Amino acid sequence: MNTMSTPSINTTPNSKNLLDTAAANGSFKTFGKAIERAGLGETLRGAGPFTIFAPTDAAFDKLPAGRLETLFKPENKEELASLLNYHVVTGHKLVADIGKWEAAKTVNGQSAPIKLTDSKVSIDGAMVTSPDIGSSNGVLHGIDKVNIPTKQ
Template structure:
């Protein structure tokens, strides 16, 4: 039974929180194709800069289909891990950083201009979606790390 009560600790994990939001359907499919459901559904905590469905639509034609092929699973995971940092971080926390240390291993530059916060050029459009195992921030583009494993 899922009551919509206000609780201090969110019940849904990162993936369920993303699914409930409705703007992260493509991100959820990518997590599934990359074999990362157990990780992002696990204990964490993680902070995920999740590209919205509109962000995925900005990728060049065919790019997503290419990444979703089984033989590109490792590359897709590398790209998704570039959107994840360890720990539960609010936008207030992230705004104090110069770089985010991503799970991918490559730092992603953080910029705060007025009240606009971005990570590697992707604007945070949905902030501070709390979940039981971390935090989600929706971003308006898919960030591609400079170095991806093949």
């Protein structure tokens, strides 16, 4: 019997950073591309810790037609970065902690409202669908909507 080939249960912290963890998940391809286009890749691979509310690929598909392509244009890099930073909170925050908050202070400077309904957490109307995905420099929560920050 070869015990080396048995799959390991994730009882130890993930050694991958947030972006590599998102890429390995397979549901966050568009999010990963957006992070790179916005120039935020190095930051989110850094020490952290960060908590990311990452829209799934299906969430990005819900954006109005052409919106993502517009955001991905080089001249819109700052707007894309602001939008993505609205999905990031400093620190390592699990859903159990976040559910106790009324709002989350995001890296872009705006607060995003938090609601706990029937033990499900939402941030600015986006439901957390994949909670507490650990990484070496924070935690990732998959959400079902791309949140758009209000203009400052």
